Amino acid sequence: MEIIVQNSDILIMLGIGFGLFMAWGIGANDVANAMGTSVGSGAITFKQAVVIAIIFEFAGAVLAGGEVTATVRKGILDSGSFVSNPELLVYGMLASLLAAATWLLIASSLGWPVSTTHSIVGAIVGFGAVGVGVDAVAWGKVYAIIASWVISPIIAGTLAIVIFKSLQSNIIDTEKPLENAKKYLPFYVFFVGFIISLVTLLKGLKHVESLKHLGKDLPTSMMIATGVGILAAILAAIIIRRIKINPEDDSDFSYANMEKLFGGLMIITACAMAFAHGSNDVANAIGPLAAVYSIVESGGEIVSKSVLPSWILLVGGGGIVFGLTTFGYRVMKTIGKSITELTPSRGFAAELAAATTVVFASYTGLPVSTTQVLVGAVLGVGIARGLASLNLRVINRIFLSWIITLPAGAIMSILFFFTLKGIFGSS
């Protein structure tokens, strides 16, 4: 207890520093993947993507990120093991942040597709199991998280197949695809706006003090979600109306104009993706920071207050924006230039499926990998015969990155944990 009180300022400063580092890594790496398909299909410019990312990553983190933050903060470890030595939890969370961020930096510079989620979970489990004791890890929760990594891409893939097939029968494979696109697309957008806002209202807002009361009331939530959905649909209808249709474009390829409509709506799906990503992945940076903060603030007591002080969210959101603007834009540019095979209609289906899946994962508090969920969704469209060719070798690489990332994050966090313990001491 004394150690924490004596060093409270420096521990908090370290937490903020490492948290920023981690958030920077997420912004530099992950965001580009989440939004790359929108940029890649040529639907939005890279500048628009950056602005959308800044606004919606933040909104997602603040409004819907609470449940995952809670999991990362106190779900993975069994807090009972730390009651007598709360400083160990502080060191461990600091070590985990530093380890995950360092691993992200190394892996990214080597070009490995690692997941921010996997690195932080690996790091926390690592220091908990080795540094403190096997009993310190809440294994049940860890197994649930690992299972969600397998299940979430499958769910996204299935959802993508359903969405794509319905697009096919309602719009693409009809006599008048262009007219039907104008007619039906706003409904798809409504649906997504409705689901994402409902999920956010029901579970996300309970972590936001000033908006807490909204989520408690189901009818009110339904009404607000419907309102958001209608707003999104109206926005979609306006975007669709503003797109110039040139019948000549259809002479060579009869779906050119229909694709243009889908392309316009990629702005909305990009917003959904950024929101979903913010709701799930920002927690990887601010969950450990929140844990450090709450222990230090209470002078060493492990409390389970669930509302985060807003400056912690600012660290997360700000760090991500910083990462995106200093480094992530380069990744996004590369992605934007290289995906040419993904047409807007496919991107639309894949992103809707991925965003919905990630937001649901956030609802259940499970930290999933947005990139892998998106890969699952794209594969779904491929299975529905919607894509010319997919390189399945990427799946191997993803599995490999799992196998490397979990122990890599764990080993580094164990090292950092003992270093911190050596510096600050333990009672």
Place this chain on the structure above:
Amino acid sequence: MTKSGNITSLFGKSPISPLQKHMKQVHSCIKEFGVFAKAAQSHDWDKAQEARVSIGNKEKKADQLKKKLRMNLPSTFMMPFSRRDLLDVLLIQDSIANITKDLAGLMMTRHMVFPKEFAEDFIKLAELCIKTSGAALVAINELDELLETAFSSRERKIVAEMVKKINVLEHDTDTVQNDIRNKLFLIESDLPPVDVMFYYRAIEWLGETADAAQKVGSRFEVMLTK
């Protein structure tokens, strides 16, 4: 942050436009044979030689396109059709250009001029074969629309109609081929036997281009029904 680190690496190069390009090249090759045949029959050997060189170049170019497409088709690619079927279609397409090149070569070295009894029929047969190959090209060109609709039954019906057209044209070439053989048979005893032998061969080879075009169509249909 190299390429493998992001979602881009998931997308392979689409084989669709390369396949279409290849068929286009093959078709432009057999089209040149029309020029060659007319020049040869009017004893304009300079012009014929020119056309023959052009056929050779186009065949070579088609060959390069074929190799390039094959190289960019690792077995780890997931495509909306089987890789085997795609490669089959490609090979059959390529055979049209190969046969055309061999035929032009044979006619050129032997300075083959057909007897007036069926000379015009041969030109007609060449034109029909070109048309058959053109019909196959139209079908192959439908592939990007097929992909866009995710191989819907509606698009597949359109392709089925196109394939029917190819079959009708191929049948016409068979009829003309038979006519020519009948005419040749009546006069063959008056002609130099070696010439006659090669006349039969030239007619056979020309007909084979239409057969190949028909096979392109039917194999293409198989490729669509995964």
